[in-house]
Amino acid sequence: MALEGFGPAFAxxxxxxxxxxxxxxxxxxRNLLHAVLFLIVTFIGVAGFFILLSAEFIAMAQVVIxxxxxxxxxxxxxxxxxxxxxxxxxxxxxxxxxxxxIALAAVLIFVIHDTAWSETNSFQAPSVEDLGRALLxxxxxxxxxxxxxxxxxxxxxxxxxxxxxxxxxxxxS
Amino acid sequence: xxxxxxxxxxxxxxxxxHPSTHGVFxxxxxxxxxxxxxxxxxxxxxxxxxxKLAEERTYTQNIPFTDRTDYLSSMSNNLGYCLAVEKLAGIxxxxxxxAIRVIMAELQRLASHCMAVGAFANDTGAWQTPVMxxxxxxxxxxxxxxxxxxxxLTCNYMRIGxxxxxxxxxxxxxxxxxxxTFPAFIDDIDGMLTENExxxxxxxxxxxxxxxxxxxxxxxGPMLRGSGIAWDIRKADPYCGYEKYDFDIPIGYxxxxxxxxxxxxxxxxQSVRIVQQALDALPGGPHSTQVPxxxxxxxxxxxxxxxxxxxxLGYYVVSDEGPSPYRFHIRPPSFINLSVLKEMTVGGSVADxxxxxxxxxxxxxxxxx
Amino acid sequence: xxxxxxxxxxxxxxxxxxxxxxxxLDQLDKVLPYGLVYVIAILIGFIASFxxxxxxxxxxxxxxxxxxxxxxxxxxxxxxxVGPFGTLQPIADALKLIQKEALIPTAADRWVMLIAPIxxxxxxxxxxxxxxxxPNMVIADVPVSLIYFLAVSSLPVLGAFMAGWSANNxxxxxxAMRIVAMAISYEVPLVMSLLxxxxxxxxxxLQGMVFWQKDVHLWMIFLQPIAFAVYFICVSAELNxxxxxxxxxxxxxVAGYLTEYSGMQWGLFYGMDxxxxxxxxxxxxxxxxxxxxxxxxxxxxxxxLIFAVKTQLFYLLFxxxxxxxxxxxxxxxxxxxxxxxxxxxxxxxxxxATEKVIWTQEELGDGIVFLFAxxxxxxAAVLVYAWAKVNGYRPENTPKKPRMVKxxxxxxxxxxxxR
Numbered sequence: 001m002a003l004e005g006f007g008p009a010f011a012x013x014x015x016x017x018x019x020x021x022x023x024x025x026x027x028x029x030r031n032l033l034h035a036v037l038f039l040i041v042t043f044i045g046v047a048g049f050f051i052l053l054s055a056e057f058i059a060m061a062q063v064v065i066x067x068x069x070x071x072x073x074x075x076x077x078x079x080x081x082x083x084x085x086x087x088x089x090x091x092x093x094x095x096x097x098x099x100x101x102i103a104l105a106a107v108l109i110f111v112i113h114d115t116a117w118s119e120t121n122s123f124q125a126p127s128v129e130d131l132g133r134a135l136l137x138x139x140x141x142x143x144x145x146x147x148x149x150x151x152x153x154x155x156x157x158x159x160x161x162x163x164x165x166x167x168x169x170x171x172x173s
Numbered sequence: 174x175x176x177x178x179x180x181x182x183x184x185x186x187x188x189x190x191h192p193s194t195h196g197v198f199x200x201x202x203x204x205x206x207x208x209x210x211x212x213x214x215x216x217x218x219x220x221x222x223x224x225k226l227a228e229e230r231t232y233t234q235n236i237p238f239t240d241r242t243d244y245l246s247s248m249s250n251n252l253g254y255c256l257a258v259e260k261l262a263g264i265x266x267x268x269x270x271x272a273i274r275v276i277m278a279e280l281q282r283l284a285s286h287c288m289a290v291g292a293f294a295n296d297t298g299a300w301q302t303p304v305m306x307x308x309x310x311x312x313x314x315x316x317x318x319x320x321x322x323x324x325x326l327t328c329n330y331m332r333i334g335x336x337x338x339x340x341x342x343x344x345x346x347x348x349x350x351x352x353x354t355f356p357a358f359i360d361d362i363d364g365m366l367t368e369n370e371x372x373x374x375x376x377x378x379x380x381x382x383x384x385x386x387x388x389x390x391x392x393x394g395p396m397l398r399g400s401g402i403a404w405d406i407r408k409a410d411p412y413c414g415y416e417k418y419d420f421d422i423p424i425g426y427x428x429x430x431x432x433x434x435x436x437x438x439x440x441x442x443q444s445v446r447i448v449q450q451a452l453d454a455l456p457g458g459p460h461s462t463q464v465p466x467x468x469x470x471x472x473x474x475x476x477x478x479x480x481x482x483x484x485x486l487g488y489y490v491v492s493d494e495g496p497s498p499y500r501f502h503i504r505p506p507s508f509i510n511l512s513v514l515k516e517m518t519v520g521g522s523v524a525d526x527x528x529x530x531x532x533x534x535x536x537x538x539x540x541x542x
Numbered sequence: 543x544x545x546x547x548x549x550x551x552x553x554x555x556x557x558x559x560x561x562x563x564x565x566x567l568d569q570l571d572k573v574l575p576y577g578l579v580y581v582i583a584i585l586i587g588f589i590a591s592f593x594x595x596x597x598x599x600x601x602x603x604x605x606x607x608x609x610x611x612x613x614x615x616x617x618x619x620x621x622x623x624v625g626p627f628g629t630l631q632p633i634a635d636a637l638k639l640i641q642k643e644a645l646i647p648t649a650a651d652r653w654v655m656l657i658a659p660i661x662x663x664x665x666x667x668x669x670x671x672x673x674x675x676x677p678n679m680v681i682a683d684v685p686v687s688l689i690y691f692l693a694v695s696s697l698p699v700l701g702a703f704m705a706g707w708s709a710n711n712x713x714x715x716x717x718a719m720r721i722v723a724m725a726i727s728y729e730v731p732l733v734m735s736l737l738x739x740x741x742x743x744x745x746x747x748l749q750g751m752v753f754w755q756k757d758v759h760l761w762m763i764f765l766q767p768i769a770f771a772v773y774f775i776c777v778s779a780e781l782n783x784x785x786x787x788x789x790x791x792x793x794x795x796v797a798g799y800l801t802e803y804s805g806m807q808w809g810l811f812y813g814m815d816x817x818x819x820x821x822x823x824x825x826x827x828x829x830x831x832x833x834x835x836x837x838x839x840x841x842x843x844x845x846x847l848i849f850a851v852k853t854q855l856f857y858l859l860f861x862x863x864x865x866x867x868x869x870x871x872x873x874x875x876x877x878x879x880x881x882x883x884x885x886x887x888x889x890x891x892x893x894x895a896t897e898k899v900i901w902t903q904e905e906l907g908d909g910i911v912f913l914f915a916x917x918x919x920x921x922a923a924v925l926v927y928a929w930a931k932v933n934g935y936r937p938e939n940t941p942k943k944p945r946m947v948k949x950x951x952x953x954x955x956x957x958x959x960x961r
Contacts, residue, residue: 033707037654040700057746060689068696068729072722075703079719128686128746185712193793207716207872296793298869300784305616365866367942370935371785372868377940384953401945402953409950423944426956435944523716524794524871 012052019045032078040071057128182210185523189218193296193527196537200514200526207522212515219541227501232258232333232468235501239488240327242503243539245288248281248318249481251331256412256477257488258333262470268456270335271413276348276451277321277330278413278479279444280314283355285482286441287311289534293434294366296531297375303362310358313351320344333468335461345452352449359441367435376431380517380529383428390513393506394484395436396533400428406480417454418447430532437534467496474500483507483534505539606632607854608816608861615865636809644805647710654708655802659810662701665694666817673824674749676834676845687748688740691825692733695780698818699725702782702789705811706799717798720872721789724779727879732776734887735769738894739829742766748825752833758908759837763830764915767922768890770830772883774859777822779875782815783860785867786875793869819860820853827852882933889925893918 018041025038043066050059126134135143188199197218203211223242227235239254240247252274259266266274291307315325320341322330330337366372382392387400397404405422407415423439425432470492478487487504510533517533518526570582606621606629613620621628646655672687674680684690699721706718739762740746743754755761763770779786790798800811827833831852834845870878897914900906947954 031651033651034654037700037704056684057686057689060686060693063693064689064696067700068693069726072696072699072703072726075700076722076726079715079722183712192796294868298784298787298791298793299867300787300792300864301612302616302865305618309617363942366868369868370937371870373940374874375868375871388953398944400953401956403947403949403951405950421946421948422950423946424954425944426941432944435942439944439946522871522873524788524791524869527794 008052011048015045015048015052019049033075036071036074036078039074040067043067043071057131181205187523187526188215193530194537195292195530195535198535198537198540200518200530202518202523202526204523207524209518209521209523209526212518212526214511214514216537216540219537221542223542224501224503228498231466231496232470232498233466235498236331236333237327237329239503240329241538242505242542243481243483243486243507243536244326245536246281246285246482247326247328248277248330249285249479249486251328252278252413253477253479253481253486253488254490255331255333256479257475257490258468258470260477261473261475261490261492262333262464262468264334264462264464266335266413267459267462268414269339269458270460270462272451272455273336273340273460274331274413275415275418276448276455277318277328277336279447279451280317280348282444282482283441283448284311284314284318286437286444287314289482290362290434290437290441293430293528293531293534294362294372296527297372299366299372303366306358306362310355317344317348317351320347332461332464334464335459337461339460345455348448348452352445352452355445356442359438359445363438367431367438373431375524376434376528376532377429378427379430379521379525380532381427381429382513382517386513386516387428390509390516392484392510392513394481394510395433395440396484396510398423399425399433399436401425401432406478406485410478412477412479418450420444420447430528433532469494469496478504481506483536483539484510503539503542505542507533507535507537507539511535511540607857608864611858611861612865615862636806639806639809642805644807645802647802649710650802651708651710654704656807658701658704658708659803659807660701661704662698663810663814663817665697665701666814666821668694669818669821670824672748673821673828674752674833675849679834679846680749683747683749686746688736688746688751688829691748692729692736695818695821696725696729698814699780702799702811705803706789709799709802711802713795713797713801714799716795717789717801720795721782721799723872724782724786724789724875727876728776728779728883731772731879731883731887732780734884734891735766735772735776736829738766738769738887738891741891741898742894748828748833751829752835755832756835758911760911760915761830761832765911765918766830766890766894767919768886768925769894770826771922771926772887772890773826773830775883776879777826778860778863779879781818781822781860783819784864785870787869788872788875791869820857823856823860824849824853826856831856882929886925886929889929890922893921 022038022041022045026035026042029035029038043062047059047062047067050056050062182203182205185202185204186199187202188194189197194200199215199218201213201215202209221241223238227238230238236251236254239250243250258264287307287310291304294303295301318328318330319325321338321344322328324330382390382396382400384400384402387397387402392400393404401424403422403424406412407420408422420443423436423443425436472492472494474489474491476487476489478485480486484506485504486506489500489502489504490498491500493499514529514533517529521529567582609631610620610628621631624630624634646652669691671681672684672690674683702721703718706714706716706721739751742765743751743762745751745754751762775786778784782789788794788798790800795801800808803811827849833852834849836843836848839848897918901910945954945956
């Protein structure tokens with residue numbers, strides 16, 4: 001589906017507005033929980049962009065992973081944070097950060113605008129089957145490396161939350 | 174549950190308005206996540222000053238008060254009080270009155286254990302079904318009470334020197350029919366819950382009371398027997414001719430919630446046995462001796478105890494030869510059984526605390542009096 | 543999708559309501575400006591699926607059936623006062639709920655509390671978009687509809703979390719914490735069990751799975767009983783239904799994340815709980831029970847009717863467990879997900895992968911599934927039992943009857959057949 005016609009164009013602008021406003025909300029919200037809720041809306045907006053680009057699988061993965069897992073994990077982290085350290089406060093870094101991000105945005109827009117994009121008219125969206133084949137043939141090494149990394153992270157997380165008693169038990173056996 | 178992550182303990186009020194406190198009872202628990210660090214009982218929301226009120230009324234007028242302490246077993250409470258006054262005044266009860274008292278007390282135990290078993294299953298999360306089944310059977314017993322005493326819950330049936338009325342004509346056949354069908358219901362509940370793996374993991378090893386704690390805490394009834402202690406007032410200090418009936422005392426293994434549950438179930442089977450024997454050997458004769466309405470027992474004191482559904486139910490009455498007791502005191506089994514709640518709950522999770530509270534089988538009217 | 547068989551494409555063919563809506567849309571397309579017809583198509587799809595599926599099933603079979611059937615399980619009648627046989631009870635309930643004031647506590651996070659029911663309800667409607675009601679009757683035939691379903695069904699957890707957090711009540715917070723913990727844990731075995739299904743049928747499309755089951759003349763439940771069992775348990779946990787309703791455990795934490803809600807806000811949560819259960823039942827009947835296909839019966843009976851009946855039968859399972867089972871504790875539930883269900887789902891995946899390799903490498907025909915099915919059923923029984931044994935399942939070690947003594951002799955230590 002190309003970005004032509006009324007429907008897709010309307011969807012694009014709507015999604016852009018939602019994503020940008022909620023991304024702004026993430027920064028502006030004083031309440032940490034509100035910031036996370038805005039972040040979730042941003043994730044869903046990005047998933048909408050993927051659908052517009054005919055990448056349904058990636059869109060669904062975006063929702064499953066970012067909304068279903070990452071955001072929920074962040075919520076969990078907030079639940080375990082002491083109330084006193086929970087909310088955002090004013091910092092002196094606000095103005096410099098704003099300047100820096102404006103500069104970065106300017107550079108990015110400049111680059112995007114000036115790049116000679118190669119355009120194609122015969123675009124066929126890759127199916128899930130193509131993705132799977134690519135992951136298990138051409139890109140099998142990075143795929144496996146990512147799996148090993150995630151397993152290491154998983155084991156590390158378990159090690160981090162073990163209680164001293166459990167460690168003592170393991171040392172004895 | 175146990176982790177290196179530091180979390181803030183906070184105080185959670187379970188009750189006084191809570192679905193699982195069986196009345197207006199409150200536990201203030203300090204929790205770290207789901208784990209309970211401390212539990213503090215707060216009671217007295219239902220205090221009606223019964224012991225003081227009883228000092229202003231005659232001995233007979235006090236019987237309705239005993240209905241309203243443990244409102245789930247009014248017959249047993251009537252019985253305990255009447256026994257105490259009879260002991261004080263030296264009144265004998267005719268054989269038929271004794272047998273009717275035994276039948277009523279055991280039917281009351283069945284009704285009360287129906288409630289206990291059902292509510293306990295409800296506390297473990299079996300959404301309403303066991304409690305409804307138990308209520309269905311309890312209603313049939315309450316029907317028997319209604320046709321005999323005229324009331325279902327607060328029967329006010331026992332009198333000093335016997336019982337208020339003789340049994341109606343239909344009572345014996347109806348009670349026999351009910352006792353025929355009752356074991357099937359107990360087997361239903363038994364099969365539904367004790368064969369259920371989820372129920373087992375929720376109750377086994379939860380809220381364990383060691384035999385030492387059970388004795389030191391002065392526990393009684395299924396709470397005590399669940400910890401493996403063979404003790405039953407009906408055997409140890411028989412009253413109303415309990416020595417004539419053949420029944421067994423069920424005792425548990427390690428004193429967890431599950432043991433208390435199966436002890437209660439088995440006690441129901443034994444109660445059915447007792448009622449059947451009592452119905453078969455129901456003697457004739459008067460149901461009550463004539464006792465003066467304004468009874469003035471000789472000065473002195475008397476303590477009588479019965480094995481109520483919740484344990485040793487004691488009544489202590491002191492007379493100064495006046496028409497009303499000089500002092501009137503109740504040993505409420507719920508209140509004393511509840512005293513080990515902290516030991517039962519600390520270290521467990523919030524869900525376990527609810528199971529522990531359910532396994533005590535409290536009646537708040539009796540705790541606060 | 544190309545449909546060379548089954549129903550005709552005449553608009554009056556009631557066996558497939560997609561024809562009718564298609565005919566209406568074709569006519570509309572000639573009159574309306576470009577693009578608008580898509581909007582109308584979506585509207586018609588949702589209205590139709592609500593009218594023929596969600597509304598009757600949810601209101602009458604969901605709310606009323608739940609209360610009636612659970613009433614029967616509990617040996618009582620259930621609602622029977624409003625309307626004939628109590629059929630108007632759901633409407634009376636809804637009217638009552640709408641009249642009630644929706645309270646918001648002073649200390650609550652007002653906006654989050656107001657938005658939470660909306661966040662909870664919206665995905666329930668979206669879920670029905672990909673479920674195939676018939677060969678032509680699917681609102682959005684997305685090629686990755688399986689993943690779509692998983693993605694959207696992970697959203698209501700956020701609504702429940704927002705509800706629990708914003709109410710500023712300790713019981714609500716407990717509910718929120720529990721539901722988040724459960725959602726993370728049970729998502730893993732759930733997806734693992736569905737991986738096997740996707741692997742065997744070589745498609746991620748729900749419609750494709752129905753066609754696959756129709757082509758091999760065997761439902762997925764017979765080929766992958768483990769996956770079905772794991773799916774059922776996980777989905778009960780995710781939907782907060784007994785034995786895993788710890789997030790709104792009535793006897794423990796009052797009503798969990800719903801403690802402070804009242805009026806129609808509460809009603810939305812309650813109604814959509816049933817909506818999600820129906821969606822999960824519909825999903826299960828699509829993936830495991832052959833969806834709208836029924837060994838040729840769909841040629842004569844409207845396929846959407848077959849689908850609805852299967853969904854309701856599966857929904858009965860939810861009611862049955864709700865009426866009979868006690869509730870597990872949260873740590874037991876977590877251990878069950880990670881130590882029991884996840885390894886089982888992985889083993890199931892291994893079996894399925896092996897069979898798939900044999901099937902494709904040896905170029906066997908579709909008939910081979912009739913050999914796989916008994917093997918898998920036996921393997922499932924053996925695996926579940928063996929894995930339970932490994933995990934310490936010893937039912938014979940539990941004395942189910944108390945010891946009996948004749949006399950009040952004091953403490954008797956438990957010996958022998960003890961614990």
